[in-house]
Amino acid sequence: MSPLRVLELYSGIGGMHCGLAESAVPAEVVAAVDVNTTANQVYKYNFPDTPLWTKTIEGISLKEFDDLAFDMLLMSPPCQPFTRIGLQGDVTDPRARSFLYILDILPRENLVTALLRCGYRYQEFLLSPTCLGIPNSRLRYFLIAKLQKEEFSFQVTNQLLEDFPTCFGLVSSSTTHSSSRNVNADLDLKSTLSDPPRDPKQDTSFLYKLETPEELERKQSQDNDSSIRTLDEFLEKNIGDINQYFLPSRSLLRYALILDIVQPSSRRSTCFTKGYGHYVEGTGSVLQTATDVEISSAYEALETVTEEEKLAKLSTLKMRYFTPREIANLHGFPPQFGFPEKTTTKQCYRLLGNSLNVHIVAKLITVLLQSH
């Protein structure tokens, strides 16, 4: 079989390209397209032989698309512009919430309608890396499609699958079970739009951090789930300038109560977004490196002590950000994947925050191309 000709749109740093390579399907990326020049530098650095077009998708003519004679299209368009950060005030208004929901759902409806009109069969998924045993929540919508005349190796359904299908059948009951657990662990994404905002002053059920007993219990049950690997497998052994990753005093003082703290032995971490390392709230977990210190002792009676004492107590945990390489590891980027030297740490976080889980893409490509 001659290699598939693949077009990669919204290519970013090439998460899809890495997924394609991991799937081991004989394929060649005939063009990658993205407007972001920083992302493109990273892409070029890792895939120097792939033709890379720095232009908008809408600026590509039909003839240019046709001339590429591609067999497969891989794309991850930008998410809707509402994430946990930036809109928290607005989404408290139910009207804004429903409007955002419609914005979210519309492109999907359009996509599905267009696919059906063009004679494609498709399957939709809601998947997080946790379903592959990776200790990171990153719940994302995925869709795979192929022409009607080509059968899928599993029975497609109009349900959103929350796990990978098994060959020649639907999702097995055990995987369905595990995925619902995993998806529950990922509710941070969905709850932003559906839960009323919490007012810690009115709610007495918070523990020492702004964490309810239910949240704590959920985190503990994730940490006890031995089907998920521990974070230490993804950590760098030798970090050059580690000091740049420790949380600065002002962040500790200001955001101590809302940090999501994990340890190397944890089997979970929250979704790393593009603001990671810069904004604190809701952008991703931080790593407690002093593992012999109890979080509860560092947080005990924090509100009764001076700022200086508060800082001293919190500093005992030695909390740091995950490095870009560690996030790349959790996203499944291969060890040889790198960033050009001039890329700043902030740019790396931003680009990785926009990217996706390579292992999920690899597996979906395999599922897509499997035949009876």
Ligand SMILES: C[S@@+](CC[C@H](N)C(=O)[O-])C[C@H]1O[C@@H](n2cnc3c(N)ncnc32)[C@H](O)[C@@H]1O
């Ligand atoms: C969700 S990210 C894709 C990430 C990519 N899969 C990766 O692994 O890094 C979306 C990308 O679309 C690009 N983009 C957004 N609008 C675009 C447009 N109109 N034309 C081309 N690229 C666009 C952004 O620069 C961004 O890199």
